[in-house]
Amino acid sequence: MAAPDAPSALSVVVFSGSYDRVHYALAMAAAALSNNQQATLFFTMGATRGLLAGDPSGPGWRHLHATEDGRLPLEADLAATGQGLAGFEELLAACAALGAKVMVCEMGLRALGLELTDLRADVPVMPGGLVTFLSEAPRSGAMVFV
Numbered sequence: 001m002a003a004p005d006a007p008s009a010l011s012v013v014v015f016s017g018s019y020d021r022v023h024y025a026l027a028m029a030a031a032a033l034s035n036n037q038q039a040t041l042f043f044t045m046g047a048t049r050g051l052l053a054g055d056p057s058g059p060g061w062r063h064l065h066a067t068e069d070g071r072l073p074l075e076a077d078l079a080a081t082g083q084g085l086a087g088f089e090e091l092l093a094a095c096a097a098l099g100a101k102v103m104v105c106e107m108g109l110r111a112l113g114l115e116l117t118d119l120r121a122d123v124p125v126m127p128g129g130l131v132t133f134l135s136e137a138p139r140s141g142a143m144v145f146v
Contacts, residue, residue, distance in 0.1 A: 009038035009141030017046020019064040019073035025146040026091035033098035042133045044105035051119045
């Protein structure tokens with residue numbers, strides 16, 4: 001249970017398109033949710049690639065940028081799971097199962113030339129803009145930019 005003085009919700013602006021930052025945003029949201037806090041993930045710009053539908057070549061998030069140390073997303077995910085850490089799919093599934101609100105910025109979609117139909121069907125994604133995100137963010141919650 002959350003400490004009495006802890007924020008009641010976590011709102012994360014997921015902006016960076018690098019695998020490690022998007023992965024960590026998912027970890028933060030999953031931790032908040034497991035601590036009985038609400039969590040909203042607002043994907044925009046390059047981070048939107050983390051929500052791309054997969055194809056026979058692999059998961060859509062493989063199109064995220066390399067990590068800060070230069071590893072490609074699939075390589076970084078294998079390294080994380082090999083060390084007993086949750087991988088991208090596990091974290092995203094946990095966020096969805098625990099009730100995270102996942103929003104995608106309409107401006108970010110347009111900037112990347114993407115449509116809602118390009119995104120995963122297994123994660124409920126709500127399209128919206130900054131006004132929607134900010135108006136729905138709890139006033140007592142914490143907001144983080146990743």
